[in-house]
Amino acid sequence: MKKISGSTLSRRQFLASTVVSISFASTPDALARSFSGQLPWSPFAADPPTPARPGPWLFFTHDEAQTIEAIVDRLIPGDDLSVGGKAAGCAVFIDRQLAGFFGSSERLYMKGPFVQGLPQQGLQSPILPSERYRAGIATLDDYCSKTFSGRTFPALAPKEQDEVLQGLEKGSIDLGDADAKTFFELVLQNTMEGFFADPIYGGNKDMASWKMIGFPGARYDYRDFVNKHNQRYPLPPVSIMGRDDWGGKG
Amino acid sequence: MARKLPRRDVVIVGLGWTGSILANELTDEGLDVVAIERGPWRNTATDFNAGYMQDELRYAIRKDLFLRPAQNTLTFRNNIDQEALPVRDFGSFLPGNGVGGAGVHWNGQTWRFLPSDFRCRSHLVERYGAKIIPDELAIQDWGVTYEEMEPYYDKFEYLAGTSGKAGNINGKLQEGGNPFEGSRARDYPLPPLEMPYGPMLFAQGAREAGYHPFPQPASNASRNYTNPLGIEMGACSYCGFCERFGCANYSKASPQTTILPVLMRKPNFECRTNSEVVRINLDRLGTRATGVTYVDAQGQEWEQPGDLVLICAFILFNVHLMLVSGIGKPYDPKTATGAVGRNYAYQTFAKVEMFFDNKNFNPFISTGAMGQCIDDFNGDNFDHSSLGFVGGAGIMCAGTNARPILMRPTPPGTPRWGSTWKKATADNYLSSLYLNAQGSSYATRGNYLDLDPTYKDRLGRPLLRMTFDFPDNDIRMINYMADKAAGIGKHMNARQIVPHYQKKPYDVVPYQSTHNTGGAIMGSDPATSAVNKYLQSWDVPNVFVVGASAFPQNAGYNPNDTVCALAFKAADAIRTRYLKNEGPLVPA
Numbered sequence: 001m002k003k004i005s006g007s008t009l010s011r012r013q014f015l016a017s018t019v020v021s022i023s024f025a026s027t028p029d030a031l032a033r034s035f036s037g038q039l040p041w042s043p044f045a046a047d048p049p050t051p052a053r054p055g056p057w058l059f060f061t062h063d064e065a066q067t068i069e070a071i072v073d074r075l076i077p078g079d080d081l082s083v084g085g086k087a088a089g090c091a092v093f094i095d096r097q098l099a100g101f102f103g104s105s106e107r108l109y110m111k112g113p114f115v116q117g118l119p120q121q122g123l124q125s126p127i128l129p130s131e132r133y134r135a136g137i138a139t140l141d142d143y144c145s146k147t148f149s150g151r152t153f154p155a156l157a158p159k160e161q162d163e164v165l166q167g168l169e170k171g172s173i174d175l176g177d178a179d180a181k182t183f184f185e186l187v188l189q190n191t192m193e194g195f196f197a198d199p200i201y202g203g204n205k206d207m208a209s210w211k212m213i214g215f216p217g218a219r220y221d222y223r224d225f226v227n228k229h230n231q232r233y234p235l236p237p238v239s240i241m242g243r244d245d246w247g248g249k250g
Numbered sequence: 251m252a253r254k255l256p257r258r259d260v261v262i263v264g265l266g267w268t269g270s271i272l273a274n275e276l277t278d279e280g281l282d283v284v285a286i287e288r289g290p291w292r293n294t295a296t297d298f299n300a301g302y303m304q305d306e307l308r309y310a311i312r313k314d315l316f317l318r319p320a321q322n323t324l325t326f327r328n329n330i331d332q333e334a335l336p337v338r339d340f341g342s343f344l345p346g347n348g349v350g351g352a353g354v355h356w357n358g359q360t361w362r363f364l365p366s367d368f369r370c371r372s373h374l375v376e377r378y379g380a381k382i383i384p385d386e387l388a389i390q391d392w393g394v395t396y397e398e399m400e401p402y403y404d405k406f407e408y409l410a411g412t413s414g415k416a417g418n419i420n421g422k423l424q425e426g427g428n429p430f431e432g433s434r435a436r437d438y439p440l441p442p443l444e445m446p447y448g449p450m451l452f453a454q455g456a457r458e459a460g461y462h463p464f465p466q467p468a469s470n471a472s473r474n475y476t477n478p479l480g481i482e483m484g485a486c487s488y489c490g491f492c493e494r495f496g497c498a499n500y501s502k503a504s505p506q507t508t509i510l511p512v513l514m515r516k517p518n519f520e521c522r523t524n525s526e527v528v529r530i531n532l533d534r535l536g537t538r539a540t541g542v543t544y545v546d547a548q549g550q551e552w553e554q555p556g557d558l559v560l561i562c563a564f565i566l567f568n569v570h571l572m573l574v575s576g577i578g579k580p581y582d583p584k585t586a587t588g589a590v591g592r593n594y595a596y597q598t599f600a601k602v603e604m605f606f607d608n609k610n611f612n613p614f615i616s617t618g619a620m621g622q623c624i625d626d627f628n629g630d631n632f633d634h635s636s637l638g639f640v641g642g643a644g645i646m647c648a649g650t651n652a653r654p655i656l657m658r659p660t661p662p663g664t665p666r667w668g669s670t671w672k673k674a675t676a677d678n679y680l681s682s683l684y685l686n687a688q689g690s691s692y693a694t695r696g697n698y699l700d701l702d703p704t705y706k707d708r709l710g711r712p713l714l715r716m717t718f719d720f721p722d723n724d725i726r727m728i729n730y731m732a733d734k735a736a737g738i739g740k741h742m743n744a745r746q747i748v749p750h751y752q753k754k755p756y757d758v759v760p761y762q763s764t765h766n767t768g769g770a771i772m773g774s775d776p777a778t779s780a781v782n783k784y785l786q787s788w789d790v791p792n793v794f795v796v797g798a799s800a801f802p803q804n805a806g807y808n809p810n811d812t813v814c815a816l817a818f819k820a821a822d823a824i825r826t827r828y829l830k831n832e833g834p835l836v837p838a
Contacts, residue, residue: 031524031547031548032522032523032524032525032546032547032548032550033291033522033523033524034520034521034522034523035291035514035520035521035522035523036514036517036519036520036521037514037515037516037517038514038515039293039510039511039514039515040291040293040514041293041295041296042296045296046296046297046299047297048299048301048302049302049305049308074667074668075667075668076667076672077668077669077672079669079672081672081673081676082672101312102312106320107312107313107318107319107320108318108319108320108338108339109319109320109323109336109337109338109339110320110338111336111705111706113704115333115335117333117335118328118332118755119757119759120328120755120756120757120758120759121326121327121335121337121758122326122335122337122338122339122341122758122759123338123339124335124336124338162668165667169666188666188667191667192655193307193311193655196306196654196655196658197306197307197311197655198304198305198306198307200305201307209654210654212672212675212676213654213658213675213676213679213680214679214680215614215652215653215654215679216614217304218302218304218305219304219489220300220303220304220487220489220491220498220499221487221488221489222487222488222489222490222612222614222615223444223485223487223488225612225615226444226445226446226488226615227444227445227446229446229447229450230447230609230610230611231610231612232610232612232680233612233614233615240301240302240304240305
């Protein structure tokens with residue numbers, strides 16, 4: 001084996017040839033790059049999270065949003081421990097997730113054939129989360145309307161809503177093609193994500209869930225407390241965006 | 251049409267732990283090395299940002315740093331009578347992607363295997379007779395001994411700034427360390443991490459029960475550290491965002507924090523990112539690799555000729571590349587012949603949850619690898635003669651985090667939503683603990699890897715197909731360990747102790763561990779192994795296949811210390827022997 005062959009030449013050729021070409025990557029920024037001779041660093045290369053912006057629904061229609069808000073408020077009811085799922089922003093969180101890569105299964109393997117598998121093989125479905133919500137909400141409101149003489153889910157009493165949700169969870173309510181159990185599991189998963197994720201994504205307003213359980217959030221250094229056994233950690237939680245009471249006006 | 255690039259001395263597939271170690275060793279030897287990485291460039295300053303790395307949704311739930319199934323995945327079934335279907339979203343295991351590989355998102359648990367683990371079959375036969383090994387198991391010796399591995403373990407632990415307490419230095423037992431471990435030449439480079447309340451209670455309980463607790467060896471730096479390459483690491487801050495996250499604090503060992511600052515400055519090294527190797531190219535006889543073909547993110551295909559090809563991807567993709575390139579004979583479970591894909595194994599787990607009154611564990615104060623462990627029931631550290639199983643497990647109190655989307659335990663019977671759920675969540679978050687038993691996973695004739703006949707990846711290649719279920723032996727073993735762990739829990743005065751047993755069938759959905767092993771296993775016989783003791787392909791001697799793919803079966807430990815020790819061992823063999831005489835290092 002010959003040592004140190006013509007690496008400079010190949011690198012130059014490689015770079016020159018990659019300047020103009022068509023992207024077929026799943027993410028537009030994923031260009032092939034070559035690095036050598038230094039630890040690469042460039043300013044503004046970081047990829048901070050994009051905060052969910054307040055404002056109109058991005059995915060849900062007005063009626064769909066009402067149904068989801070009613071659901072998240074039963075999954076996480078308001079009480080003396082915390083605000084409910086609606087006030088915590090769980091529906092906003094789900095809306096923003098469905099409008100993004102999660103809603104379109106962009107990162108998942110979605111090539112066919114789609115075959116009904118065994119439970120231990122995982123979900124085998126071409127239906128995207130966004131489609132599952134759309135069909136699930138419509139079928140649920142339809143079911144409620146038929147069962148409760150014209151009232152859709154948001155118009156039901158809390159006790160009736162809980163019974164419907166339990167029926168979906170157990171599979172005793174049939175939503176036909178909308179697959180009640182899979183729909184319920186998805187909504188429950190996303191509601192909990194929204195309630196416990198950093199508030200930057202639209203849920204967990206004022207860090208309500210973190211205050212409830214005693215999680216300090218995005219702190220990054222506990223060296224002074226690791227040896228303080230069986231004592232309550234004294235500092236309040238912080239979000240990636242900080243705290244509302246930081247920085248005075250604003 | 252592939253465009254041909256100038257020849258390189260060494261072409262490395264994948265720039266994770268093993269690729270980085272080999273690249274650094276071989277560039278030191280003066281070789282011209284190019285690494286081709288399917289994922290993006292990543293480094294601490296840019297990508298693991300202390301201002302927003304603590305984002306459970308992005309990194310732990312949406313798996314921002316991991317391989318995305320849209321890019322590559324595999325199919326799965328429990329046995330050959332089932333139809334394998336694609337893993338559409340990774341769950342049970344999470345392969346890494348990008349520079350640093352799984353070294354970015356691991357916990358840092360840094361274990362040596364036991365001397366008896368490397369002679370798995372011979373040791374059991376010598377101690378108990380051949381009848382101890384159940385018929386279903388296909389366990390083999392590694393073709394290498396612990397004593398041969400020791401210097402390479404040492405090399406990795408000093409590179410990584412591993413924090414721990416030796417239990418056996420040059421044959422002398424050390425108070426406070428693991429008395430069952432193989433003899434080591436010297437202590438860990440750093441003292442153990444601080445111990446939070448939960449692990450301390452576990453150590454007391456384990457001692458009361460007559461066992462030998464010790465701090466878990468952790469590649470989370472307990473102090474500031476400068477490694478042998480001159481790279482500085484910072485002391486760990488116990489942030490609780492280790493596994494699934496990059497470390498923003500330069501505390502968790504990764505290629506980024508221990509190798510790349512030196513490697514990337516070398517003029518004889520180049521890294522190409524977002525470039526996926528499609529296949530290893532072989533000469534007409536199929537006995538020599540001529541280089542690799544890869545596709546960059548813009549869709550351009552390149553041929554990179556090289557004299558030596560090192561396959562350093564994640565285990566599943568090491569085996570996939572061998573199969574699609576025609577290196578070695580594919581394994582056939584019906585005849586138990588062929589070596590590539592053979593002896594795929596995993597890791598077994600049991601968990602014991604414990605709920606306490608009036609305790610505050612601050613479980614969010616944690617690192618990926620802190621905690622207390624016992625090894626009294628690992629490997630063959632205890633008498634198996636009347637137990638009805640072989641293998642063992644480490645039992646530990648080593649909670650890695652309390653990130654609340656995934657980690658909010660409630661007692662059994664609690665609803666999953668509503669007021670009752672909420673109260674139970676608030677009541678138990680700070681005052682519950684869990685113990686883990688992490689056990690061996692022994693190979694069988696029917697657990698293997700091959701190519702799927704139906705599903706294709708984005709480049710048109712067949713997906714890898716995994717056929718796997720837990721052998722009954724392993725189920726008996728790990729559930730014995732769950733009871734042992736629960737027994738220690740009784741000494742800890744919990745209000746409620748809840749053991750969770752491992753069940754069949756293996757389920758690819760809930761997260762278990764990214765400790766996949768085998769498929770290109772090492773050994774001393776080319777009929778039953780794909781690579782020799784230096785990780786050199788028996789069939790194509792200028793190809794080395796490095797990673798957990800080389801494990802003939804998995805032991806009751808995290809694999810990475812052994813994976814990286816094997817990388818150093820392969821590098822040493824290439825530097826001192828292969829370069830002098832390019833050919834098989836062991837006669838076939």
